[in-house]
Each structure stands twice: as C-alpha cells, then as structure tokens.
Amino acid sequence: MNYPNGMRKRVKKKPKSSTKIAYSNRGMSLEEDINVTNSYYLETNRAVIHKKPTPIQIVNVNYPKRSAAVITEAYFKQASTTDYNGIYQGKHIDFEAKETKNKTSFPLANIHEHQIRHMNAILKHGGISFFIIRFKEHDETYLYPGEKIVYFWEQQNNDGRKSVPYTSIQKDGVLIPFKYQARIDYLSVVDQLYF
Amino acid sequence: MNYPNGMRKRVKKKPKSSTKIAYSNRGMSLEEDINVTNSYYLETNRAVIHKKPTPIQIVNVNYPKRSAAVITEAYFKQASTTDYNGIYQGKHIDFEAKETKNKTSFPLANIHEHQIRHMNAILKHGGISFFIIRFKEHDETYLYPGEKIVYFWEQQNNDGRKSVPYTSIQKDGVLIPFKYQARIDYLSVVDQLYF
Numbered sequence: 001m002n003y004p005n006g007m008r009k010r011v012k013k014k015p016k017s018s019t020k021i022a023y024s025n026r027g028m029s030l031e032e033d034i035n036v037t038n039s040y041y042l043e044t045n046r047a048v049i050h051k052k053p054t055p056i057q058i059v060n061v062n063y064p065k066r067s068a069a070v071i072t073e074a075y076f077k078q079a080s081t082t083d084y085n086g087i088y089q090g091k092h093i094d095f096e097a098k099e100t101k102n103k104t105s106f107p108l109a110n111i112h113e114h115q116i117r118h119m120n121a122i123l124k125h126g127g128i129s130f131f132i133i134r135f136k137e138h139d140e141t142y143l144y145p146g147e148k149i150v151y152f153w154e155q156q157n158n159d160g161r162k163s164v165p166y167t168s169i170q171k172d173g174v175l176i177p178f179k180y181q182a183r184i185d186y187l188s189v190v191d192q193l194y195f
Numbered sequence: 196m197n198y199p200n201g202m203r204k205r206v207k208k209k210p211k212s213s214t215k216i217a218y219s220n221r222g223m224s225l226e227e228d229i230n231v232t233n234s235y236y237l238e239t240n241r242a243v244i245h246k247k248p249t250p251i252q253i254v255n256v257n258y259p260k261r262s263a264a265v266i267t268e269a270y271f272k273q274a275s276t277t278d279y280n281g282i283y284q285g286k287h288i289d290f291e292a293k294e295t296k297n298k299t300s301f302p303l304a305n306i307h308e309h310q311i312r313h314m315n316a317i318l319k320h321g322g323i324s325f326f327i328i329r330f331k332e333h334d335e336t337y338l339y340p341g342e343k344i345v346y347f348w349e350q351q352n353n354d355g356r357k358s359v360p361y362t363s364i365q366k367d368g369v370l371i372p373f374k375y376q377a378r379i380d381y382l383s384v385v386d387q388l389y390f
Contacts, residue, residue, distance in 0.1 A: 048316045050276055055248040056266065071251065071269040081245055085280065087287040090321030094282075121243045126285030 030099045030134045030141065033183040034084065040181045047187060049086030049093055055079055081118045082129070088187060089195060092127035094119070095146075095186075099134040105163035106133050106144075108153060116153045119146040128194050132176065132186060133169060143189040144173035225294045225329045225336065228378040229279065235376045242382060244281030244288055250274055276313045277324070283382060284390060287322035289314070290341075290381075294329040300358035301328050301339075303348060311348045314341040323389050327371065327381060328364060337368035338384040 028036075034051070041047040060073035082096040096119075098110045122129040129146035144164075152164045174189045182188075223231075229246070236242040255268035277291040291314075293305050317324040324341035339359075347359045369384045377383075 042316070045316070045319070048313070048320055048322075053248040053250040053272075054253075056251050056253075056269070058249075058251075068270055071271070072267060074251070074266040074269055075263055076266070077248075087289075087317060087320045087322045090287070092282040092285070092287040118243070121237070121240070122282060124240070125243055125282045127243075127282045 028183070030097050030132065030184070033141075034097055034132065034186075037182045037184045037186070038084070038086075040183075041187065047086060047088035047093070049084060049088065051084050052079075052081070078112060078114075080114050082115055088128075088190065091194070092122065092125075093190070094122045094127055094129045095132060097132040097134075099136055101136050102163075102166075103135065103137045104166050106135075106166070106169060107163045108156060109162065111149070111153070113153075116150055120150055123147060123150075128190065130190075132184065133173070135166065135169075138166075141176045141178075141184055142169050142173035143176055143186050143193070144169050145193070148172050223378070225292050225327065225379070228336075229292055229327065229381075232377045232379045232381070233279075233281075235378075236382065242281060242283035242288070244279060244283065246279050247274075247276070273307060273309075275309050277310055283323075283385065286389070287317065287320075288385070289317045289322055289324045290327060292327040292329075294331055296331050297358075298330065298332045298361065300360050301330075301364060302358045303351060304357065306344070306348065308348075311345055315345055318342060318345075323385065325385075327379065328368070330361065330364075333361075336371045336373075336379055337364050338371055338381050338388070339364050339368035340388070343367050 031051070038047075038049045038051070041049060055077040056074050057077050058071055058074045060071070062070045062072050064070065082094050084097065085092070085094040087093065096111070096115060098106070100106055100110065119129045123146055131144045131146065131149055132141060133144050134141040148168070149164065152161070152168075156162060174192060176184050176186050176189055179185045226246070233242075233244045233246070236244060250272040252270045252272050253266055253268075254270070255266070257265045257267050259265065277289050279292065280287070280289040282288065291306070291310060293301070295301050295305065314324045318341055326339045326341065326344050327336060328339050329336040343363070344359065347356070347363075351357060369388060371379050371381050371384055374380045
C-alpha cells in the first residue's frame, strides 16, 4: 500500500491506541485534505460540498482532427467568490481555505476584497460562511467564522492592522479534528457552532 | 447606446406600451442572459448566485519572467456538478441551463449522469434544484423542476424514451418572463414554485 508523502511513517509513530482526538496532519496540502473530506461527506450522504474549478481565461484553443480540443493559451483569473460551497442540513455553506507559515497571525493579504464582499453577502442571505485556516508551523487547522474575518478586514482602515492575530483565531475559532476519512472534519465544528 | 446583437431593432419593434410580459429574447445566448441576470440579482441584493468556472485539466504552464503565468496545454474536463449555484432567501439554489434547437422535446443526451446524481443529492439535502431550458425555435425559456428531470432520466431504462417531451415542460415547467434587467427572471418563477 502506498501512502502519500511519508504517511506510513507517521502511522507507525502514532498507533491508534488511544481515544484522543488527533489534530495533527502533516503531509497533505490543506486543499487535498478538504477534497478527501468532501468526497467522504458526499459518499456518506452527509453533505454536498464541492471545490469550484479554478477560473481560467481561455485565449486559444486548437481542435485537432479525431482528438480532444487542446487549450494552447490561457491565463489564471482571480476568483470572484470563495473556493468551496454546497449544502449541509438544508443550509447553504460557503468557505475559503488558506494555509499560512506565519506563527503569530493570519495575514489579510491572503484574501481579496471581492471575497470579503462575497462572504458578507452570503451571511446576509442567511448562509453559513467561514474560513478554514491552517497554521502549518503549529500543525493546526481552525474553522474561523466569516463574521470575524469581515470584522478584521474592515478594521484595517481604522487601526491599520493587516492580519488576524493567532490568539483571536484560537479564541473565536474552533480547532478542527483530524480524522482518518473525514480528514479535516469541519462539519463536526459546523454542528457545534451553527446547529 | 449600443445594444448587443441587434437588440435595438427588437426594442423598436416592441415598444413598451403594454403591461404584457415579454417571453421573447432573441440574440443573446442563454448563458449570457443568465450571467446578466445573476449580476443584477447580486447588485440589488436579491440573491448570490454565480456560474461555476469551466473545469479545466492543466498540463503545462510557462512562467515567463516579469509577466503572468501562461497555460500552454490544457484540456476541458467534464463537469461533475451543475453550472450554477448560490443562495436565495436562505435556501441553497442549484441549477443547470441548456438550450435546444429541438421543437418537440428536450434530449436527455444533453445531460450527464453525474449531473443527475448531483441534482438528486441537492434535492435530498433540502436544496432547490432545477433546469433552465431554452427552446430556441419557440423562443421560450422554461424553469423545469429537478425532480421531473430525474424522473425522466430514470425512466429511460424502463420505457427507453431518451428525451423530455415539450408538452411535459409546458405542463410542469413555468415559462420564465423576459425582462430588461433581470433578463431571465427565474427567481420570480422560483418564488411562485418554492416559496
């Protein structure tokens, strides 16, 4: 059996002997973890949540005979919304996921203004919106409510602070448990915060 | 003022003298009409509904010095969900839009099985899911409930019928009015059917 990125070694180091919840998940990127989690949620009928495709501006396409169209020139576009959305317990869920190497804060430079506008609109229409933030150096992944991110974003113009302190994320966010199948089991945190 | 695709002529032909609702909209593609409509809904805080980007498999990217990354080889992937989703009145909305030149039926070959599975899942989780179907030859655009499409899809294996009859779409669907700003004002039909 092949484990990605040295997972095997980790499994050996941490035998599942205890009932302690693991919050650690070295190796896979946050995006991979969330994709695996969403697939698991979908297969188990827990929720229908997908990552949106990366927006791309297509400039040139070739149509070779007898084979698939080839895009030969295209550019990455800036996303106008968040990366993930879907439905859970009848509610609209919308979130963005970000990793940072920073230890003491989450830099707001990671976010675009239209993403904040989008989250704000989702919240006003009665949806659930949040960030999943991974502090790579702490090996911790948090669910942090959209309202809080919007608050810090708007505060930028007042106090000039360009980041969300790690302490605020610890206080107002919730650490997401790492599980074997629902690797980043964020819906367990959504249950806790919103239902 | 520039009107796209000969709109001007149409406007001249149909002065807004009556209170009759127009259901006709020659000229723009269904996708363009829906995008314009969604922008209008967003600007007026009516709903937050976006088209998902086209899924693309990127094979090669060049990073020229001092300029943006260029994708030099990529392929279109099949969508695993529907094209549009978002939130309206606190409810999750999910739909697909299709045009057909057929006059008597909507061919199911226009739909992929995973799209049907996706719609089914959305419906089971309490979302609103439907098709927007334009019959180009009739110059009519209908909202047709997801449940009905799923029914016809599943019937294929029983009666072998590979399309949804135009008569069923007239009976169980609702003609979407054409308006100046919300060009394809499908939320007026959603109000009527779901709220």
